Amino acid sequence: MRKLGTLLGALVLVTALAYGLYWYQVKSRVDELVQQASPFASVQYDAIYAHPDGTVGVNGLRVSPHPMHAPFEVGQVRLNVGGPMALILSGDEPPAELTVSFKGFAQSLESGVYHEIQKQFDLAREANPLHVNPAALGCGSIRQFDINTLRMMGYRDLLMDVDFHYRGDEVTKKIHFDTRVNVENMGDTQMELVFSADPRQLKTPLQASGNARLHKALLGYRDRGYNQRLVNMCAMEAEVRPADYRALHVELVNRWLSEGGVELPQTWLQAYEGLQQSGATLTLEMNPIGGFGSSELAMTPDPDYMIEKLNPTLVVNDTALDVGSIAWGELVQQLAQAGDAGRVLRESERRPSESRREPAPAVDKASIETVKPALVPEPQVTKTAKRFRETPVAQLKRYIGAHVRIETYFGNRVEGRLKAVEADGVRVVQRLAQGVAEYPLEHDRIQKVEVYR
Secondary structure, three states: OHHHHHHHHHHHHHHHHHHHHHHHHHHHHHHHHHHHHOOOEEEEOOEEEEOOOOEEEEEEEEEEEOOOOOOEEEEEEEEEOOOHHHHHHOOOOOOOEEEEEEEEEEEEOOOHHHHHHHHHHHHHHHHOOOOOOHHHOOOOOOOOOOHHHHHHOOOOEEEEEEEEEEEEEOOOOEEEEEEEEEEOOOEEEEEEEEEEOOHHHHHOHHHHHHHOEEEEEEEEEEEOOHHHHHHHHHHHHHOOOHHHHHHHHHHHHHHHHHHOOOOOOHHHHHHHHHHOOOOOEEEEEEOOOOOEOHHHHOOOOOHHHHHHHHOEEEEEOOEEEOHHHOOHHHHHHHHHHOOOOHHHHHHHHHHHHHHOOOOOOOOOHHHOOOOOOOOOOOOOOOOOOOOEEEOOHHHHHHHOOOEEEEEEOOOOEEEEEEEEEOOOEEEEEEEEOOEEEEEEEEHHHEEEEEEEO
Protein backbone atom coordinates (compact mmCIF):
# COMPACT_ATOMS: atom_id res chain seq x y z
CA MET A 1 0.00 0.00 0.00
CA ARG A 2 2.86 2.31 0.82
CA LYS A 3 4.45 1.53 -2.55
CA LEU A 4 1.18 2.41 -4.31
CA GLY A 5 1.06 5.73 -2.51
CA THR A 6 4.66 6.42 -3.46
CA LEU A 7 3.90 5.53 -7.09
CA LEU A 8 0.87 7.82 -7.20
CA GLY A 9 2.86 10.62 -5.62
CA ALA A 10 5.59 10.19 -8.18
CA LEU A 11 3.03 10.19 -10.98
CA VAL A 12 1.48 13.41 -9.71
CA LEU A 13 4.91 14.97 -9.40
CA VAL A 14 5.88 13.99 -12.97
CA THR A 15 2.54 15.30 -14.28
CA ALA A 16 3.02 18.56 -12.43
CA LEU A 17 6.54 18.93 -13.80
CA ALA A 18 5.36 18.16 -17.33
CA TYR A 19 2.55 20.68 -17.07
CA GLY A 20 4.96 23.24 -15.58
CA LEU A 21 7.32 22.74 -18.54
CA TYR A 22 4.36 23.00 -20.91
CA TRP A 23 3.11 26.21 -19.24
CA TYR A 24 6.63 27.67 -19.26
CA GLN A 25 7.02 26.92 -22.97
CA VAL A 26 3.74 28.69 -23.69
CA LYS A 27 4.66 31.73 -21.62
CA SER A 28 8.09 31.91 -23.26
CA ARG A 29 6.51 31.85 -26.71
CA VAL A 30 4.01 34.54 -25.76
CA ASP A 31 6.66 36.79 -24.20
CA GLU A 32 8.81 36.33 -27.29
CA LEU A 33 5.94 37.51 -29.49
CA VAL A 34 5.34 40.49 -27.20
CA GLN A 35 9.01 41.44 -27.51
CA GLN A 36 8.95 41.12 -31.30
CA ALA A 37 5.90 43.38 -31.48
CA SER A 38 7.37 46.06 -29.20
CA PRO A 39 8.66 48.32 -32.03
CA PHE A 40 5.14 48.54 -33.40
CA ALA A 41 2.84 48.23 -30.42
CA SER A 42 2.65 47.93 -26.66
CA VAL A 43 1.24 44.49 -25.77
CA GLN A 44 0.05 43.44 -22.32
CA TYR A 45 -1.92 40.47 -21.00
CA ASP A 46 -3.39 39.41 -17.67
CA ALA A 47 -2.81 35.65 -17.61
CA ILE A 48 -1.47 32.69 -19.57
CA TYR A 49 -3.89 29.90 -20.52
CA ALA A 50 -2.51 26.39 -21.11
CA HIS A 51 -4.98 23.51 -21.22
CA PRO A 52 -3.81 19.85 -21.21
CA ASP A 53 -5.62 19.24 -24.53
CA GLY A 54 -3.16 21.58 -26.27
CA THR A 55 -5.27 24.73 -26.28
CA VAL A 56 -3.15 27.70 -25.25
CA GLY A 57 -3.60 31.45 -25.16
CA VAL A 58 -3.88 34.52 -23.00
CA ASN A 59 -6.64 36.33 -21.10
CA GLY A 60 -7.09 40.09 -21.00
CA LEU A 61 -4.98 40.99 -24.04
CA ARG A 62 -4.44 44.72 -24.65
CA VAL A 63 -2.66 45.99 -27.76
CA SER A 64 -1.82 49.66 -28.28
CA PRO A 65 -0.38 50.32 -31.76
CA HIS A 66 2.02 53.24 -31.46
CA PRO A 67 0.57 55.59 -34.12
CA MET A 68 -3.06 54.90 -33.20
CA HIS A 69 -5.42 56.89 -30.96
CA ALA A 70 -6.90 54.00 -29.01
CA PRO A 71 -5.92 50.40 -28.15
CA PHE A 72 -7.93 47.31 -28.82
CA GLU A 73 -8.69 44.64 -26.27
CA VAL A 74 -9.41 40.92 -26.49
CA GLY A 75 -11.00 39.08 -23.59
CA GLN A 76 -9.62 35.65 -24.59
CA VAL A 77 -7.18 34.44 -27.23
CA ARG A 78 -7.05 30.70 -27.84
CA LEU A 79 -4.86 28.61 -30.15
CA ASN A 80 -4.83 24.87 -30.73
CA VAL A 81 -2.52 22.96 -33.09
CA GLY A 82 -3.55 19.43 -32.16
CA GLY A 83 -2.07 18.82 -28.73
CA PRO A 84 0.65 20.05 -26.35
CA MET A 85 3.43 18.02 -27.96
CA ALA A 86 2.51 19.33 -31.42
CA LEU A 87 2.80 22.86 -30.09
CA ILE A 88 6.21 22.25 -28.50
CA LEU A 89 7.78 20.05 -31.22
CA SER A 90 6.15 21.42 -34.40
CA GLY A 91 9.11 23.57 -35.42
CA ASP A 92 8.68 25.17 -38.85
CA GLU A 93 6.38 22.49 -40.23
CA PRO A 94 2.80 23.66 -40.89
CA PRO A 95 0.39 21.93 -38.50
CA ALA A 96 -2.16 19.44 -39.80
CA GLU A 97 -4.84 21.48 -38.05
CA LEU A 98 -4.98 24.92 -36.48
CA THR A 99 -7.73 26.70 -34.55
CA VAL A 100 -7.45 30.34 -33.48
CA SER A 101 -10.17 32.10 -31.51
CA PHE A 102 -10.58 35.69 -30.33
CA LYS A 103 -13.44 36.21 -27.87
CA GLY A 104 -14.50 39.70 -26.87
CA PHE A 105 -12.39 41.55 -29.45
CA ALA A 106 -13.23 45.21 -28.81
CA GLN A 107 -12.08 48.37 -30.55
CA SER A 108 -13.42 51.90 -30.29
CA LEU A 109 -14.61 53.69 -33.40
CA GLU A 110 -12.49 56.60 -32.14
CA SER A 111 -9.30 54.61 -32.74
CA GLY A 112 -6.76 55.76 -35.30
CA VAL A 113 -7.65 52.96 -37.71
CA TYR A 114 -11.22 54.17 -38.10
CA HIS A 115 -10.16 57.82 -38.24
CA GLU A 116 -7.91 56.98 -41.19
CA ILE A 117 -10.71 55.07 -42.90
CA GLN A 118 -13.04 58.03 -42.45
CA LYS A 119 -10.42 60.35 -43.96
CA GLN A 120 -10.46 58.24 -47.13
CA PHE A 121 -14.25 58.52 -47.27
CA ASP A 122 -13.97 62.30 -46.85
CA LEU A 123 -11.39 62.62 -49.63
CA ALA A 124 -13.57 60.57 -51.98
CA ARG A 125 -16.57 62.76 -51.15
CA GLU A 126 -14.57 65.93 -51.76
CA ALA A 127 -13.39 64.60 -55.11
CA ASN A 128 -17.03 64.05 -56.14
CA PRO A 129 -19.25 66.19 -53.88
CA LEU A 130 -22.53 65.37 -55.62
CA HIS A 131 -22.04 61.59 -55.60
CA VAL A 132 -24.71 59.58 -53.78
CA ASN A 133 -24.23 55.88 -53.10
CA PRO A 134 -27.40 54.04 -54.21
CA ALA A 135 -27.47 52.25 -50.84
CA ALA A 136 -28.01 55.66 -49.18
CA LEU A 137 -30.93 56.78 -51.33
CA GLY A 138 -33.75 58.12 -49.21
CA CYS A 139 -31.57 58.50 -46.10
CA GLY A 140 -32.03 62.24 -45.67
CA SER A 141 -28.78 64.17 -45.97
CA ILE A 142 -26.66 60.99 -45.83
CA ARG A 143 -24.79 60.48 -49.12
CA GLN A 144 -22.85 57.34 -48.20
CA PHE A 145 -22.50 54.95 -45.28
CA ASP A 146 -19.16 55.33 -43.52
CA ILE A 147 -17.64 55.44 -40.03
CA ASN A 148 -19.55 58.59 -39.14
CA THR A 149 -22.87 56.95 -39.96
CA LEU A 150 -21.93 53.98 -37.77
CA ARG A 151 -21.53 56.43 -34.89
CA MET A 152 -24.90 57.97 -35.78
CA MET A 153 -26.44 54.50 -35.51
CA GLY A 154 -25.23 54.27 -31.92
CA TYR A 155 -22.11 52.16 -32.41
CA ARG A 156 -19.29 53.31 -30.15
CA ASP A 157 -17.20 50.15 -29.91
CA LEU A 158 -17.17 47.17 -32.22
CA LEU A 159 -17.31 44.04 -30.04
CA MET A 160 -16.79 40.81 -31.93
CA ASP A 161 -15.82 37.16 -31.72
CA VAL A 162 -13.48 35.80 -34.41
CA ASP A 163 -12.89 32.09 -35.03
CA PHE A 164 -10.44 30.74 -37.60
CA HIS A 165 -9.95 27.08 -38.46
CA TYR A 166 -7.41 25.54 -40.84
CA ARG A 167 -7.08 21.90 -41.84
CA GLY A 168 -4.60 20.41 -44.29
CA ASP A 169 -5.06 16.90 -45.72
CA GLU A 170 -1.87 15.45 -47.22
CA VAL A 171 -3.72 12.40 -48.56
CA THR A 172 -6.36 14.24 -50.63
CA LYS A 173 -4.09 17.27 -51.11
CA LYS A 174 -6.77 19.66 -49.91
CA ILE A 175 -6.55 22.77 -47.72
CA HIS A 176 -9.60 24.00 -45.81
CA PHE A 177 -10.08 27.47 -44.31
CA ASP A 178 -13.10 28.47 -42.27
CA THR A 179 -13.52 31.94 -40.70
CA ARG A 180 -16.46 33.23 -38.65
CA VAL A 181 -16.83 36.80 -37.43
CA ASN A 182 -19.75 37.72 -35.18
CA VAL A 183 -20.12 41.44 -34.45
CA GLU A 184 -22.40 42.24 -31.53
CA ASN A 185 -25.60 44.07 -32.52
CA MET A 186 -24.48 44.08 -36.15
CA GLY A 187 -24.18 40.75 -37.96
CA ASP A 188 -22.57 37.32 -38.34
CA THR A 189 -20.27 36.51 -41.25
CA GLN A 190 -18.88 33.16 -42.37
CA MET A 191 -16.29 32.48 -45.07
CA GLU A 192 -15.21 29.00 -46.11
CA LEU A 193 -12.54 28.22 -48.71
CA VAL A 194 -11.33 24.84 -50.03
CA PHE A 195 -8.22 24.60 -52.23
CA SER A 196 -6.50 21.71 -53.92
CA ALA A 197 -2.87 22.04 -52.82
CA ASP A 198 -0.23 20.15 -50.91
CA PRO A 199 -0.29 21.42 -47.29
CA ARG A 200 3.49 20.98 -47.08
CA GLN A 201 3.88 23.75 -49.67
CA LEU A 202 2.58 26.29 -47.15
CA LYS A 203 6.19 26.74 -46.03
CA THR A 204 6.70 28.55 -49.36
CA PRO A 205 3.55 30.66 -49.87
CA LEU A 206 4.47 31.75 -53.41
CA GLN A 207 4.71 28.15 -54.57
CA ALA A 208 1.50 27.21 -52.77
CA SER A 209 -0.46 30.12 -54.25
CA GLY A 210 0.83 29.36 -57.76
CA ASN A 211 -0.32 25.73 -57.71
CA ALA A 212 -3.49 26.04 -55.61
CA ARG A 213 -6.91 25.80 -57.26
CA LEU A 214 -10.10 26.96 -55.61
CA HIS A 215 -12.71 24.21 -55.37
CA LYS A 216 -15.22 25.82 -53.04
CA ALA A 217 -15.96 29.27 -51.67
CA LEU A 218 -18.82 30.09 -49.36
CA LEU A 219 -19.77 33.48 -47.97
CA GLY A 220 -22.66 33.78 -45.55
CA TYR A 221 -24.14 36.72 -43.66
CA ARG A 222 -26.96 37.11 -41.14
CA ASP A 223 -28.18 40.46 -39.87
CA ARG A 224 -28.09 40.81 -36.05
CA GLY A 225 -29.21 44.40 -35.57
CA TYR A 226 -27.47 46.52 -38.23
CA ASN A 227 -30.51 46.76 -40.51
CA GLN A 228 -32.81 48.02 -37.77
CA ARG A 229 -30.32 50.64 -36.62
CA LEU A 230 -29.82 51.77 -40.20
CA VAL A 231 -33.58 52.09 -40.75
CA ASN A 232 -34.04 54.05 -37.52
CA MET A 233 -31.22 56.46 -38.40
CA CYS A 234 -32.37 57.02 -41.98
CA ALA A 235 -36.00 57.44 -40.94
CA MET A 236 -34.91 60.14 -38.49
CA GLU A 237 -32.75 61.85 -41.11
CA ALA A 238 -35.54 61.75 -43.69
CA GLU A 239 -38.20 62.69 -41.09
CA VAL A 240 -40.42 59.73 -41.97
CA ARG A 241 -41.56 56.58 -40.23
CA PRO A 242 -39.21 53.54 -40.40
CA ALA A 243 -41.65 51.58 -42.57
CA ASP A 244 -42.00 54.55 -44.91
CA TYR A 245 -38.22 54.88 -45.20
CA ARG A 246 -37.88 51.27 -46.41
CA ALA A 247 -40.53 51.86 -49.06
CA LEU A 248 -38.95 55.19 -50.06
CA HIS A 249 -35.48 53.65 -50.37
CA VAL A 250 -36.68 50.77 -52.54
CA GLU A 251 -38.69 53.18 -54.71
CA LEU A 252 -35.66 55.42 -55.31
CA VAL A 253 -33.38 52.47 -56.06
CA ASN A 254 -35.88 51.10 -58.57
CA ARG A 255 -36.16 54.55 -60.14
CA TRP A 256 -32.38 54.85 -60.39
CA LEU A 257 -32.14 51.43 -62.06
CA SER A 258 -35.03 52.17 -64.43
CA GLU A 259 -33.82 55.62 -65.48
CA GLY A 260 -30.29 54.28 -65.86
CA GLY A 261 -31.42 51.52 -68.19
CA VAL A 262 -30.47 48.72 -65.78
CA GLU A 263 -32.65 45.65 -66.24
CA LEU A 264 -33.01 43.17 -63.37
CA PRO A 265 -35.53 40.37 -62.91
CA GLN A 266 -38.33 41.12 -60.47
CA THR A 267 -37.16 38.30 -58.20
CA TRP A 268 -33.81 40.04 -57.77
CA LEU A 269 -35.46 43.34 -56.92
CA GLN A 270 -37.58 41.54 -54.33
CA ALA A 271 -34.47 39.89 -52.93
CA TYR A 272 -32.81 43.31 -52.54
CA GLU A 273 -35.86 44.56 -50.66
CA GLY A 274 -35.71 41.46 -48.45
CA LEU A 275 -32.09 42.18 -47.57
CA GLN A 276 -33.20 45.41 -45.89
CA GLN A 277 -35.32 43.52 -43.36
CA SER A 278 -34.22 42.69 -39.82
CA GLY A 279 -32.62 39.26 -39.57
CA ALA A 280 -31.98 39.03 -43.32
CA THR A 281 -29.67 36.27 -44.54
CA LEU A 282 -27.50 35.87 -47.61
CA THR A 283 -25.45 32.88 -48.77
CA LEU A 284 -23.18 32.93 -51.82
CA GLU A 285 -21.54 29.62 -52.70
CA MET A 286 -19.20 28.94 -55.60
CA ASN A 287 -18.17 25.47 -56.78
CA PRO A 288 -15.88 26.06 -59.77
CA ILE A 289 -16.06 23.34 -62.39
CA GLY A 290 -12.58 21.79 -62.46
CA GLY A 291 -11.32 24.32 -59.94
CA PHE A 292 -10.30 27.93 -60.37
CA GLY A 293 -6.66 29.00 -60.37
CA SER A 294 -4.13 31.52 -61.62
CA SER A 295 -4.61 30.47 -65.25
CA GLU A 296 -8.26 31.54 -65.15
CA LEU A 297 -7.37 34.81 -63.45
CA ALA A 298 -4.95 35.62 -66.26
CA MET A 299 -7.70 35.39 -68.88
CA THR A 300 -9.72 38.34 -70.18
CA PRO A 301 -12.16 39.40 -67.42
CA ASP A 302 -15.35 38.35 -69.22
CA PRO A 303 -18.14 38.46 -66.59
CA ASP A 304 -20.22 35.78 -68.33
CA TYR A 305 -17.23 33.42 -68.55
CA MET A 306 -16.35 34.04 -64.90
CA ILE A 307 -19.92 33.31 -63.76
CA GLU A 308 -20.06 30.12 -65.81
CA LYS A 309 -16.68 28.98 -64.52
CA LEU A 310 -17.33 29.80 -60.84
CA ASN A 311 -20.73 28.07 -60.92
CA PRO A 312 -22.29 30.22 -58.16
CA THR A 313 -25.51 29.81 -56.22
CA LEU A 314 -27.09 32.72 -54.36
CA VAL A 315 -29.72 32.38 -51.64
CA VAL A 316 -31.41 35.37 -49.95
CA ASN A 317 -33.71 34.72 -46.99
CA ASP A 318 -33.94 31.01 -47.92
CA THR A 319 -34.96 31.85 -51.50
CA ALA A 320 -32.60 30.77 -54.29
CA LEU A 321 -32.02 33.25 -57.12
CA ASP A 322 -31.49 32.18 -60.72
CA VAL A 323 -27.97 33.39 -61.45
CA GLY A 324 -28.26 32.21 -65.04
CA SER A 325 -31.20 34.52 -65.71
CA ILE A 326 -28.91 37.56 -65.97
CA ALA A 327 -26.63 38.56 -68.83
CA TRP A 328 -23.77 39.61 -66.60
CA GLY A 329 -21.71 41.29 -69.30
CA GLU A 330 -24.61 43.56 -70.25
CA LEU A 331 -25.43 44.21 -66.57
CA VAL A 332 -21.89 45.41 -65.85
CA GLN A 333 -22.10 47.85 -68.78
CA GLN A 334 -25.55 49.05 -67.73
CA LEU A 335 -24.39 49.74 -64.17
CA ALA A 336 -21.34 51.61 -65.48
CA GLN A 337 -23.61 53.81 -67.61
CA ALA A 338 -26.39 54.23 -65.03
CA GLY A 339 -24.89 57.43 -63.72
CA ASP A 340 -24.84 58.88 -60.24
CA ALA A 341 -27.75 58.06 -57.96
CA GLY A 342 -27.72 61.71 -56.90
CA ARG A 343 -29.65 62.54 -60.06
CA VAL A 344 -32.63 60.61 -58.71
CA LEU A 345 -32.52 62.61 -55.49
CA ARG A 346 -32.42 65.93 -57.29
CA GLU A 347 -35.32 64.96 -59.53
CA SER A 348 -37.37 63.67 -56.60
CA GLU A 349 -36.77 67.01 -54.88
CA ARG A 350 -38.18 68.94 -57.83
CA ARG A 351 -41.21 66.76 -58.35
CA PRO A 352 -42.73 67.17 -54.88
CA SER A 353 -42.01 70.91 -54.91
CA GLU A 354 -43.96 71.30 -58.14
CA SER A 355 -46.85 69.23 -56.87
CA ARG A 356 -47.04 71.26 -53.68
CA ARG A 357 -47.48 74.52 -55.55
CA GLU A 358 -50.89 76.00 -54.84
CA PRO A 359 -52.63 78.60 -57.03
CA ALA A 360 -52.63 82.12 -55.72
CA PRO A 361 -55.82 82.89 -53.74
CA ALA A 362 -58.51 84.79 -55.63
CA VAL A 363 -58.74 88.45 -54.72
CA ASP A 364 -62.13 90.14 -54.18
CA LYS A 365 -61.65 93.46 -55.95
CA ALA A 366 -64.82 94.89 -54.42
CA SER A 367 -63.40 94.53 -50.96
CA ILE A 368 -60.36 96.62 -51.75
CA GLU A 369 -60.60 100.31 -51.11
CA THR A 370 -59.05 102.32 -53.87
CA VAL A 371 -56.60 104.84 -52.48
CA LYS A 372 -54.80 107.30 -54.59
CA PRO A 373 -51.22 107.61 -53.48
CA ALA A 374 -49.70 110.99 -52.87
CA LEU A 375 -47.48 112.21 -55.60
CA VAL A 376 -44.19 112.06 -53.73
CA PRO A 377 -41.12 111.83 -55.91
CA GLU A 378 -39.12 108.69 -55.19
CA PRO A 379 -35.48 109.20 -54.34
CA GLN A 380 -33.09 108.07 -57.01
CA VAL A 381 -31.10 105.21 -55.52
CA THR A 382 -28.40 103.49 -57.48
CA LYS A 383 -28.53 99.77 -56.71
CA THR A 384 -25.83 97.28 -57.58
CA ALA A 385 -27.29 94.03 -58.90
CA LYS A 386 -26.41 90.96 -56.89
CA ARG A 387 -24.28 88.33 -58.56
CA PHE A 388 -21.58 85.81 -57.73
CA ARG A 389 -18.42 87.71 -56.93
CA GLU A 390 -15.00 86.23 -56.28
CA THR A 391 -14.15 86.64 -52.60
CA PRO A 392 -10.94 85.97 -50.63
CA VAL A 393 -11.14 83.07 -48.21
CA ALA A 394 -10.02 85.37 -45.39
CA GLN A 395 -13.23 87.44 -45.81
CA LEU A 396 -15.69 84.53 -45.77
CA LYS A 397 -16.67 85.11 -42.13
CA ARG A 398 -18.59 88.20 -43.30
CA TYR A 399 -20.81 86.06 -45.53
CA ILE A 400 -21.93 83.21 -43.31
CA GLY A 401 -25.40 82.24 -44.49
CA ALA A 402 -24.81 83.50 -48.04
CA HIS A 403 -24.94 81.38 -51.20
CA VAL A 404 -21.44 80.40 -52.34
CA ARG A 405 -19.63 78.54 -55.07
CA ILE A 406 -16.36 76.89 -54.14
CA GLU A 407 -13.89 75.27 -56.53
CA THR A 408 -11.27 72.85 -55.16
CA TYR A 409 -7.84 71.99 -56.51
CA PHE A 410 -9.37 68.69 -57.64
CA GLY A 411 -11.43 70.66 -60.15
CA ASN A 412 -14.71 70.01 -58.36
CA ARG A 413 -17.36 72.58 -57.50
CA VAL A 414 -19.50 72.76 -54.37
CA GLU A 415 -22.45 75.13 -54.39
CA GLY A 416 -24.68 75.85 -51.42
CA ARG A 417 -25.14 77.93 -48.28
CA LEU A 418 -22.05 78.85 -46.26
CA LYS A 419 -22.78 77.45 -42.82
CA ALA A 420 -19.55 77.99 -40.90
CA VAL A 421 -16.00 79.27 -41.24
CA GLU A 422 -13.51 77.58 -38.93
CA ALA A 423 -9.79 77.69 -38.33
CA ASP A 424 -8.97 74.85 -40.72
CA GLY A 425 -11.80 75.05 -43.22
CA VAL A 426 -15.38 75.90 -44.10
CA ARG A 427 -18.67 73.99 -44.12
CA VAL A 428 -21.16 74.33 -46.96
CA VAL A 429 -24.74 73.06 -46.83
CA GLN A 430 -26.50 71.87 -49.97
CA ARG A 431 -30.23 71.10 -50.05
CA LEU A 432 -31.25 67.75 -51.52
CA ALA A 433 -34.46 65.81 -51.90
CA GLN A 434 -34.69 64.31 -48.43
CA GLY A 435 -32.83 66.96 -46.46
CA VAL A 436 -29.47 68.66 -46.68
CA ALA A 437 -25.87 67.54 -47.17
CA GLU A 438 -23.02 69.24 -45.38
CA TYR A 439 -19.55 69.39 -46.97
CA PRO A 440 -16.40 70.17 -44.95
CA LEU A 441 -13.68 71.79 -47.10
CA GLU A 442 -10.19 72.51 -45.81
CA HIS A 443 -8.71 75.94 -46.58
CA ASP A 444 -5.65 74.53 -48.35
CA ARG A 445 -7.88 72.61 -50.77
CA ILE A 446 -9.90 75.66 -51.85
CA GLN A 447 -8.84 77.24 -55.14
CA LYS A 448 -11.59 79.79 -55.69
CA VAL A 449 -14.63 81.13 -53.80
CA GLU A 450 -17.54 83.12 -55.19
CA VAL A 451 -20.18 84.67 -52.94
CA TYR A 452 -23.62 85.78 -54.14
CA ARG A 453 -23.69 89.40 -53.00
